[in-house]
Amino acid sequence: MALTGRAGLVAAIGIVVVLVAPRPGAALAGVCLLLAAGIVVDLVFAGPVRPLRFHRSGDTLVRLGQRATVELVVENPSGRRVRGLLRDAWQPSAGAHPRVAELNVPAGERRRITLTLTPTRRGDRTSTAVTVRSVGPLGLAARQGNHRAPWTVRVLPPFLSRKHLPSRLARLRELDGRHPALVRGQGTEFDSLREYVVGDDVRSIDWRATARRNDVVVRTWRPERDRRVLIVLDTGRTSAGRVGAAPIQLAGAEANGGGLLVRPDPRPAPGWPRLDWSMDAALLLAALAARAGDQVDFLAYDRAVRAWVGGASRTELLSSMVNAMAPIEAELIEADAQGMVAAVLSRAKRRCLVVLLTDLNPAAMDEGLMPVLPQLSARHLVLVAGVSDPSVAAMAGRRATAEEVYDAAAAEQAQLGRRRITARLRRHGVEVVDAPPEDIAPALADAYLALKAAGRL
Amino acid sequence: MSVLARPGGGAGESFSTSPTARSAWRSSRMIVLLGVIVVLIAVLGVLLGSGGKPARALDPADTSLVGARALAELLRDRGVTVERVDSVQAAAAKSAAGDRLLLVTDTAYLDTDGLAAIPGDRLVVGDFFGIEALAGEVDIEPGARTRSREPECGLPAARAAGSAYMGGLALTGPPGATGCYPAGDGHALVTYRTETGVVTAVGDGSFMTNQRLAEDGNAALALNLIGTGRPVTWLVRPQTPPAADLPGESGRSMYELMPGSIRWAVYMAIVALAVTAFWRGRRLGPVVAERLPVIVRASETVEGRGRLYRARRARERAADALRAGTIDRLTPRLGLGPGAGRHEVVAALAARTGQESQSVDAALYGPPPADDGGLVALAGHLDFMERQISEL
Numbered sequence: 001m002a003l004t005g006r007a008g009l010v011a012a013i014g015i016v017v018v019l020v021a022p023r024p025g026a027a028l029a030g031v032c033l034l035l036a037a038g039i040v041v042d043l044v045f046a047g048p049v050r051p052l053r054f055h056r057s058g059d060t061l062v063r064l065g066q067r068a069t070v071e072l073v074v075e076n077p078s079g080r081r082v083r084g085l086l087r088d089a090w091q092p093s094a095g096a097h098p099r100v101a102e103l104n105v106p107a108g109e110r111r112r113i114t115l116t117l118t119p120t121r122r123g124d125r126t127s128t129a130v131t132v133r134s135v136g137p138l139g140l141a142a143r144q145g146n147h148r149a150p151w152t153v154r155v156l157p158p159f160l161s162r163k164h165l166p167s168r169l170a171r172l173r174e175l176d177g178r179h180p181a182l183v184r185g186q187g188t189e190f191d192s193l194r195e196y197v198v199g200d201d202v203r204s205i206d207w208r209a210t211a212r213r214n215d216v217v218v219r220t221w222r223p224e225r226d227r228r229v230l231i232v233l234d235t236g237r238t239s240a241g242r243v244g245a246a247p248i249q250l251a252g253a254e255a256n257g258g259g260l261l262v263r264p265d266p267r268p269a270p271g272w273p274r275l276d277w278s279m280d281a282a283l284l285l286a287a288l289a290a291r292a293g294d295q296v297d298f299l300a301y302d303r304a305v306r307a308w309v310g311g312a313s314r315t316e317l318l319s320s321m322v323n324a325m326a327p328i329e330a331e332l333i334e335a336d337a338q339g340m341v342a343a344v345l346s347r348a349k350r351r352c353l354v355v356l357l358t359d360l361n362p363a364a365m366d367e368g369l370m371p372v373l374p375q376l377s378a379r380h381l382v383l384v385a386g387v388s389d390p391s392v393a394a395m396a397g398r399r400a401t402a403e404e405v406y407d408a409a410a411a412e413q414a415q416l417g418r419r420r421i422t423a424r425l426r427r428h429g430v431e432v433v434d435a436p437p438e439d440i441a442p443a444l445a446d447a448y449l450a451l452k453a454a455g456r457l
Numbered sequence: 458m459s460v461l462a463r464p465g466g467g468a469g470e471s472f473s474t475s476p477t478a479r480s481a482w483r484s485s486r487m488i489v490l491l492g493v494i495v496v497l498i499a500v501l502g503v504l505l506g507s508g509g510k511p512a513r514a515l516d517p518a519d520t521s522l523v524g525a526r527a528l529a530e531l532l533r534d535r536g537v538t539v540e541r542v543d544s545v546q547a548a549a550a551k552s553a554a555g556d557r558l559l560l561v562t563d564t565a566y567l568d569t570d571g572l573a574a575i576p577g578d579r580l581v582v583g584d585f586f587g588i589e590a591l592a593g594e595v596d597i598e599p600g601a602r603t604r605s606r607e608p609e610c611g612l613p614a615a616r617a618a619g620s621a622y623m624g625g626l627a628l629t630g631p632p633g634a635t636g637c638y639p640a641g642d643g644h645a646l647v648t649y650r651t652e653t654g655v656v657t658a659v660g661d662g663s664f665m666t667n668q669r670l671a672e673d674g675n676a677a678l679a680l681n682l683i684g685t686g687r688p689v690t691w692l693v694r695p696q697t698p699p700a701a702d703l704p705g706e707s708g709r710s711m712y713e714l715m716p717g718s719i720r721w722a723v724y725m726a727i728v729a730l731a732v733t734a735f736w737r738g739r740r741l742g743p744v745v746a747e748r749l750p751v752i753v754r755a756s757e758t759v760e761g762r763g764r765l766y767r768a769r770r771a772r773e774r775a776a777d778a779l780r781a782g783t784i785d786r787l788t789p790r791l792g793l794g795p796g797a798g799r800h801e802v803v804a805a806l807a808a809r810t811g812q813e814s815q816s817v818d819a820a821l822y823g824p825p826p827a828d829d830g831g832l833v834a835l836a837g838h839l840d841f842m843e844r845q846i847s848e849l
Contacts, residue, residue: 002739003732011729015722024721032728054471091747100741121749129474131742146742149471241755251749270754329750359755391756395763396782399836402829407763408836409775412782414759419785423795 001043002133007140010035035140042136047082047105049132049145056151059117064158065248068117070151072130076105084135084142088115093251094125094153103132119155120251122276123327126152156322157276160247161284161441168288168445175453193217225293227457228352229448230380231282232344235275235328236302236335238359242270243389244277244437271437274387275330278357281385281441285355286321288445290314292452300328301343303336310347337368341376353381353457355444360386360434362417373428381456383431385444388418390436515562515582515662516693517541522668525562528679529691531670535680538688543695545571551690552577558687561587562662563694572692578654580682583625583662592658594631595647601627601640603661605673610637612648614681618674625661657682772832773825780821783839790846810845817842 014031021027053075062068076082086103090096095118105111119125130149135142193209196216209217233239250272286296291314298321300306307324309317335358344354354376358369369384376382396411398404422432431451435443451457476484512521517529517539529539542548545568551557552575559579564572569590581587588595603624608615615621615637627641636644640660648657659682664675683689754760766775788797791805799822806821807814820839826832 002741003736005736008729008733008736011725011732015725015729018725019718019722021718024718028721028725031725035728035732050473050475050477052471052473085741087742089742089745091745093747093749128745129743130471133741144739144741145473145475147471148474240751240753241757242752243755270752273750274755332751389755389759391754392759395756395759399833399840402833403767405779405829405833405836406766406771406775407760409778410759410763410766413762413778416778416782416785 002142002144003039004135004139004142006138007035007039010038010140038138039141042138042141043143044136045080046136046141046143047076047080047084047107047134048078049082049134049143051078052076052082052105052132052145052147054130054147054149056149058115058151059153061154061156062117062119063156064119064122066158068119068153070115070117070127070153072113072115072149073110074103074105074113074132075110076107079107081106082132082134084133086113086133087131088113088127089129089131090115090117090127091125093121094119094127096127117153119153120249122155122157122325123329124152124154126150154323154326156326157279157283158248159280159283159318159322161280162287164284164442164445165287168284168442168449169291171449172288172292172452175449192220194220224452224455224457227294228297228348228350229285229289229294229355229457230297230299230344230348230352231285231355232340232357233275233278233282233298233300233307233325233328234302234335234340234356234358235300235306235330236358236364237330237332238335238361238364239275239278240273240330240332241359241389242273243387243391244271245269246271273330274359274437275328277387277437277440278385279325279328281444282325282355282357283318283321284441284445285448287318288448290317294457297347298324299343299347300324301335301340302331303333303339305343306331308347334364335368338372341372344376345379348380351380353383353448353451355383355385355448357385360384360388360418360421360432362421365421370424373425373430377429381431381451382429383433383444383447383451384425385433385435385440385447386418387437387440388434393436513693515665517691520667523666525665525667525670527667527670528665528676528683531676531680532684532689535684537684537686539691540688541691541693543693545575545692548572548690548692549575551688556687558683558685558689560683560689560691561591562692563587564590566695567692576653578656578687580657580659582659582665585626588626588628588658592647592656594634594649594651594656595658596629596643598627598629598642599625601625601643601645601660603663606638606640606645608637609639610635610644612637612646615646615678618678618681620673621675621678622664622669622673623659623661625663628658628660630658770829772827772829775832776825776835779836779839783843784821786843787846806842806846809849810842812842 011031014028014035017031018024018027055073055075056070057073058070059068072086072088074082074086082103082105084103085100087100088096097116097118101113101115103111103113117125127150128148130147131144132147133142133144193206194217196205196218200218204218204220206217206219209219246269249269282298286298289296295311296317297311298307298309300308306328309320309324312320348354356369373382392411392414395407396415397408399408418434422434425432431447433440433443433447512523513519514523515525517525518541520526529541532539540551542551548559549571552559557577559575559577561572561579561581562584564584564587569586573591573593579591581591585597585599588597601624603622605620606623607620608618610616612635621638623638623645624640625645627643628636628645628647629643630636630647630649634647634649636647638645645660646657648655650656663669664673665679670676670679765771784802787806788795788802791797791802791809793801793805797805799818803814803818803821806812807817810817820835820842826835
């Protein structure tokens, strides 16, 4: 049960009544009895909550930053009208609106309530309960009850870097030969012979074939196809660090605005975790590689396999990957590089391009990846991509006061360590992409295209 | 196919999760049972108990440990009339009838001015404000510990009684006063004569209580002090503070001045408050908890290192880091390999920037700066050289 503001108002008016009444004791008893009687009447005649039935429909998938609509149909099989409030209790980061809806379902009918979800976090958002408060005819008291009407909306990574996809696909077409400008060179495979048209590179004329036929014939080339790309996402502690400026504000970020007792943080709001930037880059790479005709697999690993997408067809690769990525969160544990390498080796039997999305953190690398990297690079081509922190670069540039110079020295130290680990990786024959968060996705795509053009896959 | 591609949604039948009356009773019956048992025990305890009267210290009608019924009975056995009064008027009326001893143990709620005007001998026991008002010539120093003390004086009543449980206040009487039971800087018992009678002040009344009366010479002292043959007016604290005794215009309290309906209105206001509290306090559905990811800035370790440098004034390390960064960036631009030595770097840089090779050497490989100003100057110099090279 629940009381309404009207019951409080009646009780407050009762104070005045008791004050002016000639017999205050009797007036007090009268007002209290009246109020109690009204509450009992309301509780008895309010529409029953328990027999209500709920049916849901609507979106089950939504990209982060977009809105989803979920519909809730309330069916009232009882003989009395249910009038009052309804709350569909979603997790806070689901961003459900309205929080509380007005409800008025006549007896035996059903009504539809539409909720808009604006999620502020990846993962599965669920509704834990539906609460209905059914107010009685006098509006003094209400029956209240909870129902369970489960519904889950999976919030997918936003894949913001897809804006870079058209330009990279154009570059891919250039490589492919479908573009007017033909590309020649080592690393491209012989495709077919065709007649010469004006504008073709004279170097590609196949003189032997020309001699056999009555026409000038050129060779066409196409980039190598049907190679394998394995994208490995490190979900260990280094992927939890937030860098850059968040393109979509995430849940919890507003907490640094301070409150009554908490001093507001003077620093800018923390951006996205490295994990999310890495996912963005992985999705662009996967989309590009799938179009280029390569087989893409995806592995997320820290101390155990968090997600694995293998053998997906080209058309369903991206949807499988975003589905697998959605619930992954950075784990606050040190990643197990040895286990990761073992997991990669057991899954990739043939030579492939292993793209390792991690952080180029010298300490973590020295302890983890460096000792086991030769096992991996002996059989596969390894590309390590790390998201750098633009705020560290900014710190290194500020040198006006002594305090800033100390900070700049610390930033220099960090950057130096990063450059050294990059150099060491390159000496091992490992490709390295180190870019700030906004540029990591196009930089990784460019590195892939360069490897493809060079025929190193 | 993918392992974790679990579809969203999750349709299915809705069902009520609110407890029914039966399940609510089933889940809470143990608690209700325990509550009923506790209430029953409490009620029985009150009903079978001592009647629940609060103890009244040094009251001749009180039988508790702090009461003084035993002393009153002893006095009556010896033929002393003990009359218990609880107002100044009653005490004044009694003393008007004849020569009496006024025994005062508590002056809270009593008009001390009116009390001081009553003539005759008086005995003030253990009441700071009472002694101040009724034995005005006595200096009071609080803080003396109450314990068994020797009389060490010539007062016959005290000397005959011997050691007694005295202390509490250290009293210093006017010239000519007799002080017994030394305590602190004064005495626990002081007696002196005024125009109206003999005034005796005692720092602590514990020796008269039912609990202590049998110890030491407590009973003897009390009987000697009180039982001089005259009737005793024993003034105790009134049960409820009489409105007439309170200082005021017409002796009426605030409650008497209020209209009678106010009290009922206050009750109604309490009801209204409870209703409003229930209205506002009832939550619409459960609190939904969510496990949020941590928010940790990636730059925090670097910022922490910077603060450590700052806190320790680690100029040497800071300068080393800045120089190493500059050299690392400049060597490829100067066309040198990664393993280039000090002399090669300095020579190449001096040639390209046109600076003295000594100053370049001092900037890149010199001793650490002596103060913060030097560090800032070094950072500026390194920046300047880098800018020169990049502008070339």
